[in-house]
Amino acid sequence: MIIDVIGDIHGYADKLVGLLLQLGYVHDGTCFMPPAGHRALFIGDLVDRGSQQVATLEIVFAMLDAGVADAVMGNHEYNALAFATLDPDNPTQYLRSHNEVHVRQHEAFLAELPFDSEAHQYWLQRLYEIPLWIETDYACFVHACWDVDSMTMLKPLLTDANCLTPQGLIATAKEDTAQFDALERVLKGVETPLPDGLVMIDKEGTKRSRVRVRWWLDELEKRTLHEIARAPSSAMAQIPKDAMAENINFAIKTHKPVFVGHYWLTGMPEPLSQKVVCTDYSAAVDSGYLTCYQLDTQQPLPLKPENFVQHRHNENIDIGRQSQ
Known part of the structure; x- marks a missing residue:
């Protein structure tokens, strides 16, 4: 097939x-x-x-x-x-x-x-x-x-076929909750905070204090933000070249x-x-x-x-x- x-x-x-x-x-x-x-x-x-x-x-x-x-x-x-x-x-x-x-x-x-x-x-x-x-x-x-860990967090909010329920929508839409963070990981990717209160402007014109990272790379926390960021170079211009990624806490947990x-x-x-x-x-x-x-x-x-x-x-x- x-x-x-x-x-x-x-x-x-x-x-x-x-x-x-x-x-x-x-x-x-x-x-x-x-x-x-x-x-x-x-x-x-x-x-x-x-x-x-x-x-x-x-x-x-x-x-x-x-x-x-x-x-x-x-x-x-x-x-x-x-x-x-x-x-x-x-x-x-x-x-x-x-x-x-x-x-x-x-x-x-x-x-x-x-x-x-x-x-x-x-x-x-x-x-x-x-x-x-x-x-x-x-x-x-x-x-x-x-992200297997985020999926485990979300499973109680889903149907047996992993479809979102109305109750699951409400739970995952509440910011500053574990369910919100899990949903963000699965549908938007892995992010890490920018250093020292710095911000960047995304393609929608929104100010961001976090940057999306290329989670498919190995040893994320041993790399600089410039190495792993999924952001235009213009948006990263104010980020120090030697700034390291922190608090990512992610690994691919599948052999498939x-x-x-x-x-x-x-x-x-x-x-x-x-x-x-x-x-x-x-x-x-x-x-x-x-x-x-x-x-x-x-x-x-x-x-x-x-x-x-x-x-x-x-x-x-x-x-x-x-x-x-």
Whole structure:
């Protein structure tokens, strides 16, 4: 079996259709059906940013309903649920505040699905059906970070299939709690504090006192922040070159390959490490390419650059291996 692990789509349905056709999927009038011996897996962040939100959801969920694909939840699906859910401890506020930054991040979704409309409520309920992670005999799939300790913390808040419950949404949305930190790890990645009260500005214009790190590297706490940070060099300019990472407390606790999205990579795709592959190559911007890794379940390791397929929507040629 070949698992076509598809990166963050972010409402770019045209790119998704292009990639599926390139991989040999054929629409049968109901959904895109895979070629023999293939199955799709969507690595999260189906929504926000692009102009084809509903079309993306319809394509993905038709495949899920037909039993020819799987998906894991991204932080943007989680954010959509929290943005629309009132805080039971403060009924005038939502679990994700409706501040200017959050509204801007979510405006493409709400432009197609007006807040609290019947269609909005329908798709929110469907998002609850997506598990936070999937583990099989041959690989692990999660949106941002395979953190076994955080997953153990989250399990009591999930269904047997690792899907978020409404109670779990409320519990994980409360900042400064272990459940909140665990959810952040799984859906957003590993962070470490910046030294001496320094701050950096992220791509949304938000001031950050913490920096996301490349958790797939070995011996994180023996490296400098500049070595392990997942941040633009311009954002790191004020951080001393010799500042060390502290209090990360993370290690990969699986022998299986791990597949993630989330990280807005660019360039020619390649594995992040001997164990970790990211399939997010910035399809959420017009110049980014929707990317897939074709995982052979009979031989998941070693991870190989030639197993990537990209849909180069703005070129006359397609780069990447065609479907098997």
